[in-house]
Amino acid sequence: MKGGFMPLNMVNPGEEVTLMAIHAGRGLQSRLHSMGLFPGVKMKVLKGGPGPLIVSVRDTRLALGCGMAHKIMVG
Amino acid sequence: MAKKITIALAGNPNSGKTTIFNNLTGSRQHVGNWPGVTVEKKEGSLKYKDYEIKVVDLPGTYSLTAYSLDEVVARNFVVEERPDVVVDIVDASNLERNLYLTTQFMELGVRLVIALNMSDRAEESGHKIDTKKLSELLGVPVVSTIGHKNRGMDELLQAIVDVADGKFDRGNVTPRYGEEIEEEIRKIEELIQRDAGLMQRYAPRWIAIKLLEGDEEVTKKVTGEK
Amino acid sequence: MDRREILDQVRKSSEHLKGIFDDEVETIIVDRRYGFINGIYKKVVSRPAIERLSASDQIDRVVLNRVLGIPIFLFLMWLMFKFTFTLSEVPMGWVESGQEWLGNIFGRFFPAESAFQSLVVEGIIGGVGSVIIFVPIIFLLFFCMAILEDSGYMARAAFVMDRFMHKIGLHGRSFIPMILGLGCNIPGIMACRTIDQERDRLTTILVNPFMSCGARLPVYALLIGAFFPEKGGTVLYSIYILGIVMAIVMAKLFRKYLFPGPAAPFVMELPPYRIPTIKGVIIHMWERGVLYLKKAGTIILAGCVLVWFLGNFPWSPEYSKDYDRLKQEVKADSASGLITKAARDESIANLENEQAREKMEKSYLGGLGRIIEPVVKPLGFDWKIGVGLFGGFIAKEIVVGTLGTLYAVGEADEESAPLRERIQRDTWPDGRKIYTPLTAFTLMVFTLLYMPCVAAIGVIYRETNSWKWPLFAAGYTTAVAWVVSFIVYQGGRLIGLG
Numbered sequence: 112m113k114g115g116f117m118p119l120n121m122v123n124p125g126e127e128v129t130l131m132a133i134h135a136g137r138g139l140q141s142r143l144h145s146m147g148l149f150p151g152v153k154m155k156v157l158k159g160g161p162g163p164l165i166v167s168v169r170d171t172r173l174a175l176g177c178g179m180a181h182k183i184m185v186g
Numbered sequence: 187m188a189k190k191i192t193i194a195l196a197g198n199p200n201s202g203k204t205t206i207f208n209n210l211t212g213s214r215q216h217v218g219n220w221p222g223v224t225v226e227k228k229e230g231s232l233k234y235k236d237y238e239i240k241v242v243d244l245p246g247t248y249s250l251t252a253y254s255l256d257e258v259v260a261r262n263f264v265v266e267e268r269p270d271v272v273v274d275i276v277d278a279s280n281l282e283r284n285l286y287l288t289t290q291f292m293e294l295g296v297r298l299v300i301a302l303n304m305s306d307r308a309e310e311s312g313h314k315i316d317t318k319k320l321s322e323l324l325g326v327p328v329v330s331t332i333g334h335k336n337r338g339m340d341e342l343l344q345a346i347v348d349v350a351d352g353k354f355d356r357g358n359v360t361p362r363y364g365e366e367i368e369e370e371i372r373k374i375e376e377l378i379q380r381d382a383g384l385m386q387r388y389a390p391r392w393i394a395i396k397l398l399e400g401d402e403e404v405t406k407k408v409t410g411e412k
Numbered sequence: 413m414d415r416r417e418i419l420d421q422v423r424k425s426s427e428h429l430k431g432i433f434d435d436e437v438e439t440i441i442v443d444r445r446y447g448f449i450n451g452i453y454k455k456v457v458s459r460p461a462i463e464r465l466s467a468s469d470q471i472d473r474v475v476l477n478r479v480l481g482i483p484i485f486l487f488l489m490w491l492m493f494k495f496t497f498t499l500s501e502v503p504m505g506w507v508e509s510g511q512e513w514l515g516n517i518f519g520r521f522f523p524a525e526s527a528f529q530s531l532v533v534e535g536i537i538g539g540v541g542s543v544i545i546f547v548p549i550i551f552l553l554f555f556c557m558a559i560l561e562d563s564g565y566m567a568r569a570a571f572v573m574d575r576f577m578h579k580i581g582l583h584g585r586s587f588i589p590m591i592l593g594l595g596c597n598i599p600g601i602m603a604c605r606t607i608d609q610e611r612d613r614l615t616t617i618l619v620n621p622f623m624s625c626g627a628r629l630p631v632y633a634l635l636i637g638a639f640f641p642e643k644g645g646t647v648l649y650s651i652y653i654l655g656i657v658m659a660i661v662m663a664k665l666f667r668k669y670l671f672p673g674p675a676a677p678f679v680m681e682l683p684p685y686r687i688p689t690i691k692g693v694i695i696h697m698w699e700r701g702v703l704y705l706k707k708a709g710t711i712i713l714a715g716c717v718l719v720w721f722l723g724n725f726p727w728s729p730e731y732s733k734d735y736d737r738l739k740q741e742v743k744a745d746s747a748s749g750l751i752t753k754a755a756r757d758e759s760i761a762n763l764e765n766e767q768a769r770e771k772m773e774k775s776y777l778g779g780l781g782r783i784i785e786p787v788v789k790p791l792g793f794d795w796k797i798g799v800g801l802f803g804g805f806i807a808k809e810i811v812v813g814t815l816g817t818l819y820a821v822g823e824a825d826e827e828s829a830p831l832r833e834r835i836q837r838d839t840w841p842d843g844r845k846i847y848t849p850l851t852a853f854t855l856m857v858f859t860l861l862y863m864p865c866v867a868a869i870g871v872i873y874r875e876t877n878s879w880k881w882p883l884f885a886a887g888y889t890t891a892v893a894w895v896v897s898f899i900v901y902q903g904g905r906l907i908g909l910g
Contacts, residue, residue: 135677137253137400137438138253139677141249141251141253141438142248142249142253142254142677142679143679144249144286144442145248145249145251145283145286145287146248146283146679146681147282147283147286149442149443149446150439150443151443151446152446157469157472158476161575162478162574162575163571163574163575163584163678165472165476165571165682169280169282169283170279170280170281170282170283171280171283171681172468172469172472172681172682172683172684173679173680173681173682174567174571174574174678174679174680174681174682175678175679176574176578176675176677176678176679178674178675178677178678179677179678179679199681200564200681200683204692205689205692208691208692208695217699217703219877223877226605254608256608279684281453281456281457282446282449282450282453285449285452285453286445286446286449289445289448289449307684311460311463311466312459312460312463313457313458313459313460314457314458315456315457316455316456316457319455319456320452320456323452323455323456324452334686334689334692361444361445361448361449362444362448363440363441363444363445364440364444366429366432366433367429367437367440367441367444370425370428370429373421373425374418374421374422374425377414377417377418377421378418380414381414381415381418395441397418397419397422398422398425398426398429398437398438398441399437399438399441400426400437400438405419408415408418408419409415409419410415
């Protein structure tokens, strides 16, 4: 991975990335944490933007709206 | 003379909790609202051996934080109504994420039984789970179930009843957070243990951890705000 | 105080830990928690060497496909409606026959033409009938919904529609309730439970009534039959579209001014597909269906009795003619052979219809209609329409029946030719025709938009746990109906369509 992080919605489908940071308020962060999205976790993008994404995290499929995907930084 | 116990069903959304609730209570269930909120409350009952069991279906949640109404409802019920047993329905093909909620219950100190549900699906995708080991490591009885085929219900009820009767020793397993944090938890716990009011209701370790996490509801309870 | 000590210690600890870890305590705790879980996971689970693409993923490649996703969704919705409405026709027919049959039996227990007989037959049996007649549709709709939910498809549907809903300022999950509202607003509003953010939920509940529900169809059918015989399809379609457009506009307005706030972050789990169990689906369907029966049912029944009361009292007003004597004369003429039996029956039927019409005119309901006439006149309506619309407050189906009585057509439904003719011919005191195509269209617009039936209001109360919202819903929809109808009518006249 080139240096630096990028938002999730710029990742191509089929790519595996690692979640680095979530830029969101505490409530939203907590929610994402409990759904499995936590810094350090590996994610695979199954379906990319534009529009909502689908990622595979810890055996789950999660659908994320584009606003959400913007806030998740991966590397 | 039938023994009456109350159990709460908890678990992630999509973990098959509703199916198991239906299996256990069949037509003896009714739907209402949790008082004061628009969250649906389902209750039912069943008879097992010489037990009369009331089953409360808690909202499906991923955790027990104060950030979501569903979670607050679930945790308030467990803390205030003190069900005899909490049954955590865990999706076997999604173990890691499901265990996140389980650790919350473990820290609350409730009497827990884990239903490892949808085990057929996990098998199909080639996952093998050592339930015995899981039970040892968590200090909680683990029963394999396949809710939508109605399998494992008897074993589950037996485990519930055993735990309610105190026949299972939990051994007090909870996640440890590393030296530095554990030290601070200990300091806070000490102070909490001097407060009779708080001690009555909650496990002091849980309060300490929640306070460190900045949990709004618990902080309010401690400051005495409404 | 001991407790303040605790909080002080917490603050100290937090700062200390933040210093060490250079991160919020909460984050570290979550991290360690996952570490604990991961440790257990590794010891307990063994995974296959190669992970195959699961069946669910394969299905999703089609269902969530950018091009196919929406058409597939629309197709499934259409299928659901077709299934529901077709299958429910037969049971609905049974309910109507059952109503008649019961009415006949019970009617005999009471003195003919008495208030009691009327109360039981028209008020109560009629009222209960209008609730029960919905049961097949409601249960079948909930059946379909349960299948879609339990199979895991619902989550995909929300995902597919999310982009579109986002542009309106709503959530992907808001789409299903809106679609359901096209069948009946009651399950539509109840389906809003799956929307977790309060803002989006309330907005969706409040705009649901603009999705034209099935009960308004008889009114449209009557008016289209009378005034738009050729262009019926287009007119109907435009009414539905208007409803949808208004729903979108109001949704945007509400989200901007009434419930401002960022759009709910859309994060949702897509559970693997599975085959729903019959037991699960039936239980799901049953729960919701019974809820509807209990809540909506009691309100509609009470409403029907109320409308019956308002429309039938005073029981014996001052009639303009002595109907009883006139009926006797006709019978005498028939007995003495002056007129045929068929002619006698027709005359008596006409007299009875006239009598019913006058009775309703002079009833409280008629009085109410006259009172609001000034309010509805700018929309081109007369007091009779006003009365009909009042009935619609209780349940939209009542509108046609009430109009039927007012036009002395006896038992009328939307296909009744006599009712159609009489509406076409009716005039104001000064001779102008009351109903023009423009008025008819305006009336359809008003029916589309104004306050949903009392049962729907009752469900809004149940779902929001306060009287504030149902009353607001009733108020704003009627206000919007009036304003839009005004614009349509007066605007139409200005352009010369009147």
